[in-house]
Amino acid sequence: AQKVTQAQTEISVVEKEDVTLDCVYETRDTTYYLFWYKQPPSGELVFLIRRNSFDEQNEISGRYSWNFQKSTSSFNFTITASQVVDSAVYFCALSEGDTGRRALTFGSGTRLQVQP
Amino acid sequence: GAGVSQSPSNKVTEKGKDVELRCDPISGHTALYWYRQRLGQGLEFLIYFQGNSAPDKSGLPSDRFSAERTGESVSTLTIQRTQQEDSAVYLCASSSHLLAVAKNIQYFGAGTRLSVL
Numbered sequence: 001a002q003k004v005t006q007a008q009t010e011i012s013v014v015e016k017e018d019v020t021l022d023c024v025y026e027t028r029d030t031t032y033y034l035f036w037y038k039q040p041p042s043g044e045l046v047f048l049i050r051r052n053s054f055d056e057q058n059e060i061s062g063r064y065s066w067n068f069q070k071s072t073s074s075f076n077f078t079i080t081a082s083q084v085v086d087s088a089v090y091f092c093a094l095s096e097g098d099t100g101r102r103a104l105t106f107g108s109g110t111r112l113q114v115q116p
Numbered sequence: 117g118a119g120v121s122q123s124p125s126n127k128v129t130e131k132g133k134d135v136e137l138r139c140d141p142i143s144g145h146t147a148l149y150w151y152r153q154r155l156g157q158g159l160e161f162l163i164y165f166q167g168n169s170a171p172d173k174s175g176l177p178s179d180r181f182s183a184e185r186t187g188e189s190v191s192t193l194t195i196q197r198t199q200q201e202d203s204a205v206y207l208c209a210s211s212s213h214l215l216a217v218a219k220n221i222q223y224f225g226a227g228t229r230l231s232v233l
Contacts, residue, residue: 006158033220037224042226043227044224044225044226045159045207045209045224047221047222047223050221091158091159093159099213099220101147101166101211101213101220102164103149103161103164103175104149104151104159104161104222106151106158106159107158108158109157109158
């Protein structure tokens with residue numbers, strides 16, 4: 001069965017620090033999709049990124065970057081020069097299969113607090 | 117509407133009562149998902165609708181939980197004889213398999229916070 005582990009329950013940093021959120025996954029499928037979502041205090045999950053299992057290229061979007069390594073079954077998320085607005089709970093999720101339509105299996109989330 | 121809409125935003129009920137939670141997906145989205153998020157935890161899958169296919173009910177925790185969806189529109193999640201352990205935020209998501217860029221990406225509503233006293 002699939003599983004997503006986010007070992008860091010809570011991280012606190014000071015503004016402008018870099019921070020990496022860890023995600024480790026387990027799946028028996030050879031084809032799958034990985035996601036990161038942000039859940040600000042308002043509660044609504046905001047989609048950040050999707051990566052399929054055949055694409056190990058790292059991605060950068062502004063201050064956000066993602067490191068996907070199949071060899072270690074990890075999909076880590078780094079925020080560079082963190083800002084107070086980055087404070088939220090971040091979830092890593094997995095969808096098995098080749099369509100990405102299946103329900104998501106979520107990790108337990110990492111709460112990030114960025115102090116001014 | 118522009119996003120996934122859920123109602124009510126908050127619901128307080130007494131143990132043993134039935135509740136209905138509503139989800140309006142993004143227009144044109146064929147897939148609709150229900151998840152449950154207990155306090156301080158990740159999301160647990162409940163049920164998935166895809167077009168007119170039979171729903172995937174594999175995540176429903178008990179027969180007290182049921183959901184309906186008519187076509188590709190509104191969905192209702194019903195919890196019968198609520199228990200205190202049902203207290204959680206119930207989140208709905210929708211996705212489209214047709215959009216090139218956003219294909220099969222799940223977009224979430226703000227959720228319904230259910231409190232069972």
